[in-house]
Amino acid sequence: MAGAGSWFVEQPPAEPPAEASASFERLYRAFLSARAALGLALVMAQLISVVLGTTPARSTLALSLSYAVAALALWLAPQLRRGASARSLARISSPHWWSAIGVDLILFGVLHALDPSGVNYGALFVMPVLMAAVLSPRMLALATAAMATLGLLGAAAWSLLAGLDVGLKTTQAGLVGSGLFAVSLLAGELSARLAREEKAARGSLALARQQELLNRLVIDEMQEGVLVVDRRGRIRAMNPAARSLLGAASGELSWQLRGRADWQPLVLALERAYGGSAGEGGAEVDVALALDSGAARSLRLRLRFTRQREGSEELCVLFVEDNRELLARTRQEKLAAMGRVSAGIAHEIRNPLAAIAQANALLAEDVAGGRAEQLTRMVASNVQRLKRLVDDVSELAPGMQPDTQPLDVSALVQETCEDWVQVNGVEPGAQSRFRLHIGAPGLTGLFDAEHLRRILVNLLDNAHRHAEPGAGAIQATLDRHGDALDLVVRSAGAPVPHEIERHLFEPFFSTRSRGSGLGLYICRELCERHGARIDYRRATDAAANEFCVRLRTPSSASSA
Incomplete structure (x- = not known):
């Protein structure tokens, strides 16, 4: 089991594999380059001693050259270090551990023991001990320091067999060994702390990048x-x-x-x-x-x-x-607020208005002829006008959930038009002012029956007021158009002026002094509630105005 203190093996939550591998590779290459520099320094030291007149031992020169060649080969040849990882350096049986750390322990130990000049090569053990402390678990790092200390003590024992004074070498071996253990512990602790800080910094950077992406997404949208x-x-x-x-x-x-x-x-x-x-x-x-x-x-x-x-x-x-x-949004907010207030007022007016209508009807029964009868008719007419206005305002009340369902639009349009013709006294026949064309029986659309009837009556009333006299001046047409149904109400007459056309569907806009200006606005609002669309267009084949209501069908709704 790995001990605490390794930069790569022992961190509690594993960091992302790609980032951990990159960090290990960076440190591993740094240590390999340091080993190569150390090997060259050893060779240069031997050459300098030759220049100064001191001939080094052949064994020392051979060991220095061997170490330099091995360190340079491992640094320069990628195939020799292929497969090296934090996991492989965590095992003493791994060839990567022996090629980078074990070789140093052996060569430096032999070099320290066989050099006859008395040079203290014990300081070289700092390299493998430091490398093990940073790249291996703590227990293996301490084991490396122990091996280096044993190598120093072994060199002192070799001096004893050679008949030399071992007191100084033994003291040096003990001091250097203690220093190696201290280096191993301190380097391991520092590397672990740096690993934790790097991991925290990497996590903070990931959070910062995520926050930046979120901010950018929000700002872009x-x-x-x-x-x-x-x-x-x-x-x-x-x-x-x-x-x-x-x-x-x-x-x-x-x-x-x-x-x-x-x-x-x-x-x-x-x-x-x-x-x-x-x-x-x-x-x-x-x-x-x-x-x-x-x-x-x-x-x-x-x-x-x-x-x-x-x-x-x-x-x-x-x-x-x-x-x-900004103005459009402000206007919409004002209209929404006005709609809520108007709906409340309309609800309060409805009951007194019904009482006035009932009282006027009773009064009309008691008077016959003369001025009083004319006044009661005038009251009844204005009561009906106020009732229509209250109904219009009630339709605009916010929060009403639409009851969209499949309808037999052909039958509903036929029935509504027949009722409208009777109420408005339009004469039937070939010379009638009103004509109706239904493309086929049983045309089905998605809407609410009462709302569609209200839209059609509003459009017919509007056409009745503005159409010119003559046969067929008012026409209603229902036909299929692709996956939708088109309900078109056409009125013969001069086209709507451009300055009026852009205000047609705005609330409280009317060209009549007695108009509420809510008819077309209600048509548009009801269409939007049920996923339909209403448009105004000028007829291309004659001087006429057309309002087209495009209704969804069950097939178009399922495909959407």
């Missing part, structure tokens, strides 16, 4: 434009929304904000913000841009500044929004 600019006006970062708002090409980045004439309002706003020392709170300004594409755009800028710390650069973060989108 933001509908609001984000722009990071330094004091020199150089753009550091820009998300896709900002590129779209500013008309920037996808390849543009790390260029000067001052490089384009159409961005000068941004430059001026940035200079005023920096010059005014706005601080982290920043400022909000409106700028008008005339883009190179010819489009004009009004933007709202919110400038925020990073807190400047020692050694860090102050950056400005610009949040860019289109004023048109």
